Amino acid sequence: MTSIGTGYDLSASTYSPDGRIFQVEYANKAVENSGTAIGLRVKDGIVLAVEKIIHSKLLVPDANRRIQSIDKHIGLATSGFQADGRHLASHARGEATSYREWYRSPAPVKEVVSRLSMYVQAYTLYSSVRPFGVSTIVGGVDNAGPHLFVVEPSGVAYGYHGAAVGKGRQLAKTEIEKLKLVELSTREAVVEAARIIYLVHDDQKEKEFELEMTWIGDETNGLHLPVPKDLHTEAERKAKDALENFE
DSSP states (O other), X not given: OOOSSTTTSSOTTOOXXXXXXXXXXXXXXXXXXXXXXXXXXXXXXXXXXXXXXXXXXXXXXXXXXXXXXXXXXXXXXXXXXXXXXHHHHHHHHHHHHHXXXXXXXXXXXXXXXXXXXXXXXXXXXOTTSOOOSXXXXXXXXXXXXXXXXXXXXXXXXXXXXXXXXXXXXXXXXXXXXXXXXXXXOHHHHHHHHHHHHHHHHGGGTTSOEEEEEEEEXXXXXXXXXXXXXXXXXXXXXXXXXXXXXXO
16 A cells, blocks of 8 residues: 555545545645745734735735734734635634623634634545645734744644744744844834845745735734834835845
């Protein structure tokens, strides 16, 4: 018997002889071929950044966003199939709303991630569905402080100080590991996030991209908001300067 995928990759409910689920592995490949998304958990909040590849010059700027709000204090960034990302964001939003209506208080970030990961994992159990081809970075600030999680296509959720998913994840992780995240402010993290996204995009210079960035923390009074235009522009300028010096 072989486990190269032949016959064992037709259904997410079928294991190969060595215990692999090929449909989940294929979903991970879909993520690896998508634009990079990163999340930074710093001393006073969370910064999310996404490299959104521009496939056509006719696209409207700021449309088809890959970072979405789940609740006032929670944001979600995706890498992979954008439609799958929207669906998961919608489901997470519903879970956050359900918690708020039931308990009359904002949902803890960990609770939303737990419910979302269980939902994603359910799509690896049945032959009638396929796993979601998207990895999600969920960041937020609640009563326990800043939190950052990644939910993989398998349904596994990990907590991180800094996380990266997508095509440039390895280089991004290397750069994130160099940062002293516990000492950074969200303003400083915005600049670092822009630098890292520009650095990982350098491998595919022929493709234009749009940098999406949002933050949550003391600067925003605990709300998930887009990074202000002036700070966004300044961060991009510093990122381009750093890239020139790097070369």
